[in-house]
Amino acid sequence: DAKTTQPPSMDCAEGRAANLPCNHSTISGNEYVYWYRQIHSQGPQYIIHGLKNNETNEMASLIITEDRKSSTLILPHATLRDTAVYYCIVRDNAGNMLTFGGGTRLMVKP
Amino acid sequence: DAGVTQSPTHLIKTRGQQVTLRCSPKSGHDTVSWYQQALGQGPQFIFQYYEEEERQRGNFPDRFSGHQFPNYSSELNVNALLLGDSALYLCASSFNGQGSYEQYFGPGTRLTVT
DSSP states (O other): OOOOBOOSEEEEETTSOEEEEEEOTTOOTTEEEEEEEEOTTSOOEEEEEESSSOEEOSSOEEEEOTTSSEEEEEETTOOGGGOEEEEEEEEESSSOOOOOOOOEEEEEEO | OOOOEEEOSEEEEOTTOOEEEEEEOOTTOOEEEEEEEOTTSOOEEEEEEETTEEEEEOSOOTTEEEEEOTTSOEEEEEOSOOGGGOEEEEEEEEOOSSSOOOOEEOOOEEEEEO
16 A cells, blocks of 8 residues: 555646645654656656755755655646646655545646 | 667557567666556566576566576566456566666566456
């Protein structure tokens, strides 16, 4: 079973920041938070991951709370092409399987 | 740099038949995982191959089997196809070295069983 809880859907205006929350209250000390997204009919795309520090890359920023029980993925300037299902996944760093939950369907609107 | 590639793109089979799907990992990757994604759901893990052996397996019946070749490419075989096997089959590759093991996905093979 997925160890994360995400809202099923969210809307965001084009050009504004999209903030996607994720709860992972049972996360263990050696587990990372990963974010993937899946644009319609394509394979999931890796976005970012983190352990306890905030992370930023060219796609997004990941903010993890100090107690690590929740996190937020931030797309700083959402575009129509960011419309997708976003999955928050918790897993250890042993290279094993990803357990996908329902994800958040983000709709970016003009 | 070629990413993960899968073939074929689409496939239509009849109940009871057998199917083989193929995957070539991203350059530099040595581990291949397979996922099944039914319509409207998240991907479900089938199994993972590393060093030509099945390393981890999800909750799928023995009708689902796989293979990894010395060049790290992989095949997924499904025997005695059922209507419920209709899905998008995704292959993901990763590198089993030190690091964070992020998996990179291919575009998938859409299997329709009639």
